[in-house]
Amino acid sequence: MARAGRRPGPTETREQIIAAARRAFAEQGYDGATVRGIAAEAGVNAALLHHFFGTKQQLFVVAMNFPIDPAEQLPLLLSGPPEQIGERVARLFLALWGDPAGRAPFLAMLRSVASNEQAATMLRQFMVRTVLARLAEARGVPPLRVTAAAAQMIGLVMLRYVVQAPPLVDATDDEIVELIAPVLQNYLTPE
Amino acid sequence: MARAGRRPGPTETREQIIAAARRAFAEQGYDGATVRGIAAEAGVNAALLHHFFGTKQQLFVVAMNFPIDPAEQLPLLLSGPPEQIGERVARLFLALWGDPAGRAPFLAMLRSVASNEQAATMLRQFMVRTVLARLAEARGVPPLRVTAAAAQMIGLVMLRYVVQAPPLVDATDDEIVELIAPVLQNYLTPE
Numbered sequence: 498m499a500r501a502g503r504r505p506g507p508t509e510t511r512e513q514i515i516a517a518a519r520r521a522f523a524e525q526g527y528d529g530a531t532v533r534g535i536a537a538e539a540g541v542n543a544a545l546l547h548h549f550f551g552t553k554q555q556l557f558v559v560a561m562n563f564p565i566d567p568a569e570q571l572p573l574l575l576s577g578p579p580e581q582i583g584e585r586v587a588r589l590f591l592a593l594w595g596d597p598a599g600r601a602p603f604l605a606m607l608r609s610v611a612s613n614e615q616a617a618t619m620l621r622q623f624m625v626r627t628v629l630a631r632l633a634e635a636r637g638v639p640p641l642r643v644t645a646a647a648a649q650m651i652g653l654v655m656l657r658y659v660v661q662a663p664p665l666v667d668a669t670d671d672e673i674v675e676l677i678a679p680v681l682q683n684y685l686t687p688e
Numbered sequence: 689m690a691r692a693g694r695r696p697g698p699t700e701t702r703e704q705i706i707a708a709a710r711r712a713f714a715e716q717g718y719d720g721a722t723v724r725g726i727a728a729e730a731g732v733n734a735a736l737l738h739h740f741f742g743t744k745q746q747l748f749v750v751a752m753n754f755p756i757d758p759a760e761q762l763p764l765l766l767s768g769p770p771e772q773i774g775e776r777v778a779r780l781f782l783a784l785w786g787d788p789a790g791r792a793p794f795l796a797m798l799r800s801v802a803s804n805e806q807a808a809t810m811l812r813q814f815m816v817r818t819v820l821a822r823l824a825e826a827r828g829v830p831p832l833r834v835t836a837a838a839a840q841m842i843g844l845v846m847l848r849y850v851v852q853a854p855p856l857v858d859a860t861d862d863e864i865v866e867l868i869a870p871v872l873q874n875y876l877t878p879e
Binding site for chain 1: 801833840842851854855
C-alpha cells in the first residue's frame with residue numbers, strides 16, 4: 498500500500514501545511530484560524546505541525562514569508578536605553594526594507610492588503626495581537642500612539658523603497674534616523 | 689440615426705473615458721487594465737481614446753491626478769495661518785481618504801506602485817514635480833522634511849482606511865489631528 502511516491506516526503510508535507518495555513522488565515526483571519534484546523538486541512542497530526550512550525554504566530558510568519566518574526570524582534574526593541582527606542586525602531590525598519598530579498602514579501606503583502614479585505618483583516622489581526630498591543634503595554638502608551646509610530650515608518654519605507662522618492666533615496670540612513678527617531682520616540686513615550 | 693442627445697459631445701466623452709479608466713484601474717490595477725478595455729467601457733473607439741489621452745500610462749496619470757489636483761490643493765494648504773499648516777495637511781488627507789469613492793483611485797495607485805516600477809516612477813515624478821518641490825520651496829524647508837511629512841500621512845491613511853487598524857478606526861478625526869498635526873507642523877517648519 499505504501500508504495501514509493503504515495504507517502505508524501507517531509508518537503509511535500511511542509512508545503513501542504515503552508516498551503517493549508519495560507520488558506521485558513523485568508524478565509525478565517527489570523528484570530529479565527531487554528532493550528533488544529535490547519536493540521537486537519539493539511540492531513541497531518543496537530544502535534545506534528547506544532548513540532549515543526551511551533552505556535553500559530555510562528556506558522557503565520559513562515560506562511561507569509563516574513564523575513565523576521567516580530568515575537569523575536571520586540572524584546573530587542575524593548576531592551577537597551579529607553580530613550581533610544583525611537584532610533585532602534587527606525588533602524589530596524591530601514592534594515593528590513595533595505596534588503597531587496599527581505600522587501601519582496603512585504604511588497605507581496607502590500608499588494609494583497611490593497612487588493613482584498615481578507616488579506617487586510619488577516620494582517621490587521623496579526624499586527625494588533627503580536628506587535629501593537631504588546632508594544633503599547635510594554636511602553637505604557639495608548640495603542641493609538643503606537644499605531645501612529647507604525648504609520649510613520651510604514652509610510653517612510655514605502656516612499657523610500659517602493660516609490661523611491663529622491664529625498665529619501667539620496668539621504669543616508671543616519672540622516673533619516675536623525676529626522677524620524679525623535680518623532681517615534683515621542684509617540685512611544687507616555688505623555 | 690445621429691439624433692440630438694445620442695452622440696456624446698467631446699467633454700462628455702472625456703468624462704466617460706476618465707470614469708472608465710478609474711474604474712478599470714481600481715478594479716484591475718495598472719497591469720490588468722487595458723486601453724482597449726477602457727475604450728470599450730467608455731463606449732468609444734480605442735484610436736480616439738489614444739488620440740486624446742495617449743498611452744495607458746498617460747491616461748493613468750490623468751485619471752490619478754483628478755482627486756488630488758495639487759494645483760488646486762497646494763494654495764489652500766499654504767494659505768491660512770502658517771502655524772496651522774500641519775493641521776490643514778492632516779485634515780486634507782483624512783478628507784480625501786475618508787470618502788470611499790475618493791479612496792478607490794488611491795488604492796488602484798497603491799497596487800500599481802507595489803506591482804511595477806513604471807507606476808512607481810510615474811507616481812514619484814508626479815509627486816516630486818507637483819507637490820514635494822513646491823511645498824518645500826514655499827515653506828523654505830528641505831525636500832527631505834516634506835517627504836517625511838508625506839510618509840507620516842500616507843502610512844496613517846493606509847493603516848486607517850486599508851488595514852483598518854482598530855486604534856485609528858476608533859479614534860475621531862480630531863483625536864488623530866491632535867496627535868499628528870504637531871509632527872507635520874514640525875517637519876514643515878524651517879529649523
